[in-house]
Amino acid sequence: MESSLPSFQVLGFGGSAERKNDAENYNEVMSTLPKVKGLRGDDYYLYQGFWYSAFFLEGLMSVQEHFTPQSTDIFVASFPKTGTTWLKALTFAILTRFRLSGSTTSSLLTKMPHDCVPFLKYNLAQNPSNRDLAIPLLSTHVPYSSLPKSIISSCCKIIYICRDAKDAFVSLWYFHANLQRSKNVEHLPLEEAFELFCNGIANHGPYWDHVLGYWRASLEFPEKILFLTYEEMKKDTAAHVKKLAEFMGCSFTLEEEEEGEVQKIISMCSFEKLSNLEVNKNLKCLQDISIPIPNSIYFRKGEIGDWENHLTPEMGARLDDIMEQKLKGSGLKLPR
Structure with a gap:
């Protein structure tokens, strides 16, 4: 049985007449969209070729x-669970290193990376001023084709990260399972979630279309879009940290490299360091949304190839075949 259409209240509509009008318009649009049951058992809506839960769709339509944006804004873009937290930490540490002096410590030691680099849809849909304008870093899971036109037509830069689809799926399933467990809600079995993922059904999915959108844009606008893979970043993190700095317009000086600044940033942003900080073990992030999320569920393993511990060889081969077919002719080959 289909559930009734949710009312848009999550992001704080109801204050001004404009916000109330927005909520009515969004509900009207949603009533016309195809929908299915998603990974968390809630309804996912097909909008502009991608699937979203009501919460994500509301934020997307609002920011669209x-x-x-500011002309200097830099967006960290990704499909969920493909290295977002790590990339946010690295870009934030690189961009803010000039602000640190003497005994000043990075905000990454006291705040979750998702609170250091605000999400376009959650944080800014409700309050556009909910950001530090001195730090031109924002993040998004929005597919390239659905980004606000104000971003596409601007000179803003975008850094995109993706990873092997099998690891992305396992990480996504664990995230949803842990989130549901934290709310005492039953989660979807891995096998059922895998079927949905292979059919393209996930928040911001299909995964392959999300990746292809940014890949093709990076070929068309290489000066604006930097396309990265999690596996390549893990293989040579130092080279990628320097590449990130150069792309963001704050390259490391020879003196900084000689003083080990690159390695300091890598160490501070490592999985081992971040996952063991008090803020990431016991606190919650995104406090300005209705359901703050435990920081700890953003730190599971951070390993490459962990899918082998959860998927059968047949499941792995099936997803590899899907990705190969979907990416065929694009010139993109993701690590497997």
């Missing part, structure tokens, strides 16, 4: 209509 209202968001205006």
